[in-house]
Amino acid sequence: xxxxxxxxxxxxxxxxxxxxxxxxxxxxxxxxxxxxxxxxxxxxxxxxxxxxxxxxxxxxxxxxxxxxxxxxxxxxxxxxxxxxxxxxxxxxxxxxxxxxxxxxxxxxxxxxxxxxxxxxxxxxxxxxxxxxxxxxxxxxxxxxxxxxxxxxxxx
Numbered sequence: 774x775x776x777x778x779x780x781x782x783x784x785x786x787x788x789x790x791x792x793x794x795x796x797x798x799x800x801x802x803x804x805x806x807x808x809x810x811x812x813x814x815x816x817x818x819x820x821x822x823x824x825x826x827x828x829x830x831x832x833x834x835x836x837x838x839x840x841x842x843x844x845x846x847x848x849x850x851x852x853x854x855x856x857x858x859x860x861x862x863x864x865x866x867x868x869x870x871x872x873x874x875x876x877x878x879x880x881x882x883x884x885x886x887x888x889x890x891x892x893x894x895x896x897x898x899x900x901x902x903x904x905x906x907x908x909x910x911x912x913x914x915x916x917x918x919x920x921x922x923x924x925x926x927x928x
Contacts, residue, residue, distance in 0.1 A: 812909065839892075
């Protein structure tokens with residue numbers, strides 16, 4: 774009887790250690806989550822914030838995100854060790870929703886469940902992808918080095 778109790782204690786202790794180890798690994802590898810203008814995003818592992826800013830238009834002045842007029846633009850920029858950039862922009866119009874977008878040279882695409890427009894460009898010899906879509910009446914633009922990175926950002 775005493776041997777079974779000892780074996781049960783060992784199993785429970787090992788199980789507890791396993792849960793702690795898995796939790797620690799998950800916490801270390803978890804992507805950072807941010808919220809901009811009420812929309813949630815996940816920042817992939819390895820990217821760190823370099824800049825965050827909010828530009829609001831003044832009377833008679835309008836901000837512009839790839840041809841779409843917005844009153845306020847919030848931008849958050851990130852970079853990884855390889856120098857790859859990641860940028861998230863949110864455009865908002867005062868007291869009204871943005872109903873449509875149609876960026877030039879874009880193809881319709883669904884990434885991570887979001888219907889939007891994808892633009893592929895070259896920047897300093899590297900591919901650069903821009904994905905724009907509407908969420909909650911706001912314009913969302915994510916710029917990264919691949920569709921996969923963009924997909925990881927969309928929460």
